[in-house]
Amino acid sequence: MKIENPNPIQWQFSERAQQLQSSFIREILKITQRPEIISFAGGLPSPATFPVERMKAAYDKVLSEAGKVALQYGPTDGYGPLREWIANSLSTEGSRILPEQILMTSGSQQALDLLGKVLVDEGSRVLVETPSYLGALQAFSVYRPEFKSVDTDEHGLVPSSIAAVAEGARMLYSLPNFQNPTGRSLSLERRQELVETCARFGIPLIEDDPYGALSYKGEPMPKMVAMNPDGVIYMGSFSKVLTPGIRLGYVCAPLPLVRRLELAKQAADLHTAQLTQMVVHEVVKDGFLDQHIPTIRKLYGDQCQCMLDAMTEHFPASVTWTKPEGGMFIWVTLPKSIDAMKLLDQSLAARVAFVPGAPFYANEAASNTLRLSFVTVPPERIREGIAVLGKLIKDML
Amino acid sequence: MKIENPNPIQWQFSERAQQLQSSFIREILKITQRPEIISFAGGLPSPATFPVERMKAAYDKVLSEAGKVALQYGPTDGYGPLREWIANSLSTEGSRILPEQILMTSGSQQALDLLGKVLVDEGSRVLVETPSYLGALQAFSVYRPEFKSVDTDEHGLVPSSIAAVAEGARMLYSLPNFQNPTGRSLSLERRQELVETCARFGIPLIEDDPYGALSYKGEPMPKMVAMNPDGVIYMGSFSKVLTPGIRLGYVCAPLPLVRRLELAKQAADLHTAQLTQMVVHEVVKDGFLDQHIPTIRKLYGDQCQCMLDAMTEHFPASVTWTKPEGGMFIWVTLPKSIDAMKLLDQSLAARVAFVPGAPFYANEAASNTLRLSFVTVPPERIREGIAVLGKLIKDML
Known part of the structure; x- marks a missing residue:
């Protein structure tokens, strides 16, 4: 069935395709999904907040009442x-x-x-x-x-x-x-x-x-x-x-x-x-989010505060960071002498992950910045991971 | 809260956006969804073939067993x-x-x-x-x-x-x-x-x-x-x-x-x-499609044959068409003197819809062609609609 000795294709990609790059974050995520790693790298929301039962009931209802429309x-x-x-x-x-x-x-x-x-x-x-x-x-x-x-x-x-x-x-x-x-x-x-x-x-x-x-x-x-x-x-x-x-x-x-x-x-x-x-x-129409969102705010707010407290305790005075009033991320600025990419090498060896800040800049990047997410990490692991980072930063100074 | 007298935006779209056009088919579909119209215009599969119960059971199973993974x-x-x-x-x-x-x-x-x-x-x-x-x-x-x-x-x-x-x-x-x-x-x-x-x-x-x-x-x-x-x-x-x-x-x-x-x-x-x-x-892994697909083939095959028979009965000899052995469409070639777009005007007035062939050509179009779909129309309506088309074509000759 196969044709014999076909010429190999010399792939010619479009100019836009030639510059396509994988998200650095998604690459880091691949190496940080092992359970032994304390990962502040993710941008993923906490699965603890997913209203699975509510979603399941809604799928059942929609498919029962209007399956042929929903699937067309x-x-x-x-x-x-x-x-x-x-x-x-x-x-x-x-x-x-x-x-x-x-x-x-x-x-x-x-x-x-x-x-x-x-x-x-x-x-x-x-x-x-x-x-x-x-x-x-x-x-x-x-x-x-x-x-x-x-x-x-x-x-x-x-x-x-x-x-x-x-x-x-x-x-x-x-x-x-x-x-x-x-x-x-x-x-x-x-x-x-x-x-x-x-x-x-x-x-x-x-x-x-x-x-x-x-x-x-x-x-x-x-x-x-x-x-x-x-x-x-x-x-x-x-x-x-x-x-x-x-x-x-x-x-x-x-x-x-x-x-x-x-x-x-x-x-x-x-x-x-x-x-x-x-x-x-079906899930949102009767005001479900009004009860549900406060539970997400509480979880994320508590974990954010936990991380901020740990940073105050463990990071040296020359490091600064944002104090978010919502959302999922804290942004850290290290002393200019520290390259976050080099810090990442060391912290991965110590089983703590984060995302260096450089890929977030469209033009000139500040290589001494990094992003931390606290939403999927429990408090004791947050404290443990921040202590590790604090020590590594002090060592690099 | 609103700012006062903002300058209106002079929208400048990309060159590619300036040539974007709506699919002619989707435009026709909007006017042919009224129940009184016999529509051969659709490219939609027949909802009679949708395995709704099977899908519902699979949603329930996946959400019960792995909801947090499935929703992440x-x-x-x-x-x-x-x-x-x-x-x-x-x-x-x-x-x-x-x-x-x-x-x-x-x-x-x-x-x-x-x-x-x-x-x-x-x-x-x-x-x-x-x-x-x-x-x-x-x-x-x-x-x-x-x-x-x-x-x-x-x-x-x-x-x-x-x-x-x-x-x-x-x-x-x-x-x-x-x-x-x-x-x-x-x-x-x-x-x-x-x-x-x-x-x-x-x-x-x-x-x-x-x-x-x-x-x-x-x-x-x-x-x-x-x-x-x-x-x-x-x-x-x-x-x-x-x-x-x-x-x-x-x-x-x-x-x-x-x-x-x-x-x-x-x-x-x-x-x-x-x-x-x-x-x-979950739905396909145990061979479900091997039992399910034959039921779709039977339904579509019977309706295709019904349409082919009706065309033989009602269409003049100067019209030709394909005899598909599968799929969802028949392609009709009218005498060169008939523009399918003009036929569509008349057939819509007579409550029968189809898709003219011209939009399917990348370069020079044959305006005397059209596409018929038989999959969502029951046999008696197929015969009725083809009879109407046959009469209109004869009148135009």
């Missing part, structure tokens, strides 16, 4: 009742979001890919925070933009620094709440200034908000999309408040853009599983 | 046991497929998008059949190739016509079994000639095979990937043998390519839902 092809824009629920949850008194503005996506990551596809030509200027979310840099990179890093300080993105890089920018990508990787949040004043600055320069502002609900004090900040619905693109996800493995996110965009995103999604994967959307709607 | 982030390449099952199902005596060659995708459509992303630069030559699958043309179009149509005759793609367009081709996209839209299948000799020709010119050959299992006589043809595993990229899907709404497909490719596709998928949507993959593995 569905509309590209998504399941109507869920889009309506999302639009309502994003609407405020002064700013009404329409269900037509919501496009359901296969996780937030797909929204990033679609935004790159629809807004970025080769060489287009894309503005990102310093540092920014690695998955976004990866998604946009495929479309070969020119990244310009916008300055940040201890309070996050500095809006006054946008003017210098605004010209021709196709978008500004921001994570205003408990940012990945720094854990920082923008103040209300900064948000307003950011929205105003982008509007003044006509730059579409992307508000990526996977962690916004995870405010330990339970007081989420106002959304930027409410401040300028015609200029802000909001991205949401069920990964951090429900479960990530179902791959369900959404983007809320002004109508001219959402229509293009929908066409791009049609070409990319037709639609996101109808069953998943119907199940999530 | 998973690996980009997919769920190991399912990839192994697929690799085994594709392996033949002479040609072993490795699990590492399988990348799980969010439906076959995503495999098309990833192949375009990884293999096509602007202006790259892409070879397609005449006519070809509309969803593939859409997916590849995003990456702005130069499409070259390869000749076909009543037996499908003509391999000897490849030489004239082979130079620099990045891939040849083919649907060898019960092709969408024509219902044609390639003979064994044609398959071998096609594989040899592509190998001779060093052109990666894509074998898209969503319908291969749906042979009415129950004898699937040999796969081209078995004839040259290093040069053929095989695409499979659970949409037509299980259910489409779960969005689960896969691509089997030589290792250098599958690794790139995996990186592209990581940037596009991280991974396909682990839960879906575990459920499908």
Whole structure:
């Protein structure tokens, strides 16, 4: 049956494919999944928070009552009742979001890919925070933009620094709440200034908000999309408040853009599983998240505090770190003399893992930074791991 | 909270986004979902074939036994046991497929998008059949190739016509079994000639095979990937043998390519839902498809025959059509004087829908062609609808 002596294919990949790189985080995760390793490297939510029984009951109900619809092809824009629920949850008194503005996506990551596809030509200027979310840099990179890093300080993105890089920018990508990787949040004043600055320069502002609900004090900040619905693109996800493995996110965009995103999604994967959307709607429609999210906040808040306390105890005075009020990450700045990549070599040998900060920078990287996640590690292991890191850092000084 | 008088955004879309068009089929589907319309337009499998109870039991089992794993982030390449099952199902005596060659995708459509992303630069030559699958043309179009149509005759793609367009081709996209839209299948000799020709010119050959299992006589043809595993990229899907709404497909490719596709998928949507993959593995692992697929073949085969009989009775002699031996579609060629788009206007007024053939051509279109699907329409409605079409065609002559 086989043909004889075929010529081997000389693979010719597209220019964009030649620069594709695996996420450094996903590579680290592979070596840190062994149980003996204390891993602060993950970006995974804690499985202790997954409402498995509730999900199971919802799958059973949807398949029993509407199995043939749930398992058939569905509309590209998504399941109507869920889009309506999302639009309502994003609407405020002064700013009404329409269900037509919501496009359901296969996780937030797909929204990033679609935004790159629809807004970025080769060489287009894309503005990102310093540092920014690695998955976004990866998604946009495929479309070969020119990244310009916008300055940040201890309070996050500095809006006054946008003017210098605004010209021709196709978008500004921001994570205003408990940012990945720094854990920082923008103040209300900064948000307003950011929205105003982008509007003044006509730059579409992307508000990526996977962690916004995870405010330990339970007081989420106002959304930027409410401040300028015609200029802000909001991205949401069920990964951090429900479960990530179902791959369900959404983007809320002004109508001219959402229509293009929908066409791009049609070409990319037709639609996101109808069953998943119907199940999530079944789970959230009666206010379940209002009871469920506080349990996640409590768990993450306690573990964050545990890590912060351990850092105060074990890290030398020359190390600084953020004090997040929500989300999943703490950002550490080491003395300039220490390269986090070298620290990682040593800490892996001592069975503690984290993610070095360099891959989170679109341009010039600060090699003395690193990201710690505390959400999947129990308190005694947090203390143990931080003590190990503290000792290694002191030894390197 | 809202900022005052923001400048409206002057949306600047990427060049690729400016040419995005909605699938003509999906547009037609919107107007043909009213129950009074007899629709031969759909490409949807019959929901009568969906094994809802079996799926429900599998969701229950997977969530009960491994809920926290199924709902967590998973690996980009997919769920190991399912990839192994697929690799085994594709392996033949002479040609072993490795699990590492399988990348799980969010439906076959995503495999098309990833192949375009990884293999096509602007202006790259892409070879397609005449006519070809509309969803593939859409997916590849995003990456702005130069499409070259390869000749076909009543037996499908003509391999000897490849030489004239082979130079620099990045891939040849083919649907060898019960092709969408024509219902044609390639003979064994044609398959071998096609594989040899592509190998001779060093052109990666894509074998898209969503319908291969749906042979009415129950004898699937040999796969081209078995004839040259290093040069053929095989695409499979659970949409037509299980259910489409779960969005689960896969691509089997030589290792250098599958690794790139995996990186592209990581940037596009991280991974396909682990839960879906575990459920499908649970459903298929013990041979369920061997009992289930024959029931789909029987249903579709009977309805296909019903439509063919009705066409013989009602269509004038100047109309010709394919006689599929599997799959979901019949392709009709009208006399040159009749534009299928005009026929559609009249048939919609008479409450019968189909898809005109023109959108399936990458280059010069034959406007006197159309595609009929019989799988979701009961026999008496098939006869009624074909009688209406026959009368309209006679009136137009």
